[in-house]
Amino acid sequence: MAEEITVKEIDEVVVRFSGDSGDGMQLAGNMFSNISATEGNDISTFPDYPADIRAPQGSLTGVSGFQVHIGSGKVYTPGDKCDVLVAMNPAALKTQYKFCKPQSVIIIDTDSFTKRDLEKAQFQLENPFSELGIKNEVVEASITTMCKECLKDSGLDNKSILRTKNMFALGLVCWLFQRDVKVGEKILREKFAKKPEIAEANVQVLYAGYQFGANTHASVSMSYRVPSKNQKAHGRYMDINGNKATSYGLIAAAEKAGLQLYLGSYPITPATDILHELAKHKSLGVKTVQCEDEIAGCASAVGAAFAGALAVTTTSGPGICLKSEAMNLAVITELPLVIVDVQRGGPSTGLPTKSEQTDLLQALYGRNGESPMPVIAASSPTDCFDAAFTACKIALEHMTPVVLLTDAYIANGSAAWKLPDLNEYPSINPPYVTPEMASYWTPFLRNYETGVRYWAKPGTEGFMHR
Structure with missing residues (x-):
């Protein structure tokens, strides 16, 4: 022996x-x-x-x-x-x-x-x-x-x-x-x-x-x-990568806001898995459209936002360049839109499977008219859920497009993630018009305390086009 x-x-x-x-x-x-x-x-x-x-x-x-x-x-x-x-x-x-x-x-x-x-x-x-x-x-x-x-x-x-x-x-x-x-x-x-x-x-x-x-x-x-000395909180855990956590965060935000989730996207490594994941969840009211190019993906999301959906578009560095004009359209029309940028290496089409955090300045300033836009960055695969949820909350409550930055390293990497209790997450309250505004409402009427314009979704009784 x-x-x-x-x-x-x-x-x-x-x-x-x-x-x-x-x-x-x-x-x-x-x-x-x-x-x-x-x-x-x-x-x-x-x-x-x-x-x-x-x-x-x-x-x-x-x-x-x-x-x-x-x-x-x-x-x-x-x-x-x-x-x-x-x-x-x-x-x-x-x-x-x-x-x-x-x-x-x-x-x-x-x-x-x-x-x-x-x-x-x-x-x-x-x-x-x-x-x-x-x-x-x-x-x-x-x-x-x-x-x-x-x-x-x-x-x-x-x-x-x-x-x-x-x-x-x-x-x-x-x-x-x-x-x-x-x-x-x-x-x-x-x-x-x-x-x-x-x-x-x-x-x-x-x-x-x-x-x-x-x-x-x-x-x-x-x-x-390797013994386990880590005192994890009790609950159900799963192995999750950043792209899947981002997808779940978007779904959770739509559920909290009581809105349908719409994704207009064009396949690009390493962001495509978000499109793949969201396409599996039609039963949750998620709508996904694979568009003919990056411009169409973002423009369709702007249209979905105007129609009253929680609108998202996903891409990587080269796609952000192409989406910038439609992103600016969301700025000037003050519509809630989440742009997920899963960064990859290099200029132009770059290195599709390699990770690099090179889009920060473009996300902050890469638009004409010096248009402002909130930018959120996830720190880990599991943090992508909270980052996506927060991006949606800011977009919907402040009527603005928001950029969510992850990268190939975070998107493809995975970690043990405790399934969250959505009751512990904050509510999402878009600034909808109220019935008494019907007589004097205009598209850019604002709440003077927050500076946020009121949102009249198409078809809202009393606020339809006349």
Whole structure:
């Protein structure tokens, strides 16, 4: 029987999963995050995917990564350097090694380190570790071979079997950090509920990865445990990214204001997920329109605001340039409009999948006539809910467009979020006209205390066009 391995308690750890875009690193990272959150750890994650639509397999530009920071106490960022790097091929090792600490553990799939794979990753030597000067502890596992052996009687084709490699890596990482692999099994069975044969195959490989670590001790001197010391408030929690939290904040504000939510948008990375999420909620009265361009998206939202809806448009840096004239139309007509700018890197069309906070001056001053506009910035994925709710409240109660700034880092990153009680959130009271104003109302009649104009929605009795 193998000698018992030492288990060391640590306060926090950063794990980075990396491989080809089709290797399922995002799923493995998400599952490890959820497993850790279930055990009471605080988490913060960040997916790092390539800008290429589909780079050649094994190429340096096609590497997809997912980093998760788990801690016994409060965690605020996904971390800079990782304690464990999973590199499923040479390209992943070459591009992701820069994120390793000197004491990091590196896990590789030796079956993916053939001469051809090394050439694709532009290695000159047969030993990539000596070429990169790597002196870290390396766990070498023939993951592809073991997946094939594990599923040889499953009836699945070779392509489907190779798709389970990410689960073997996840199982091995779960063993390394004493995670409850049964939670991973539950997640897989729920995810593939309509494909039980795929669920069963992934579950088998997940356990195989865990047992490989347990039976061989995975060539490491010890495993680790991150205990939960964080006294979280009681309630229901979910793993949420910034774009989804923004969507929920907009829905919650519409509910509080008693208005229909309208989104006029044009797809643009990394803001498109808000359009995708809101499109799922027609049952809550949400209306989404994918317009032909950014200008139409914003202009349609201005029209929806005039019609009495809570109007929103979403975009990223290049789209803000195109929307600026319609945004100014909302300023001069004093209509409530929320413009969500999920910032990305670079000028012009920039770097779609990379994060940069470069639109602040444009959001503040990027319009003719020096037109003023409130600007709110979210600080974290979970803060996006409150930031979106606040942006809507300001827009509706002050009859003004409001810019909500997030960025790719916040929008795609995730954290454990306590489902809020909407009864604890403030009411939203738009400055509607009152019946006694009918005889003297004009479109820009103002409340002299607040300076806000009164809002007569089209069709309001007594205030219709005459």
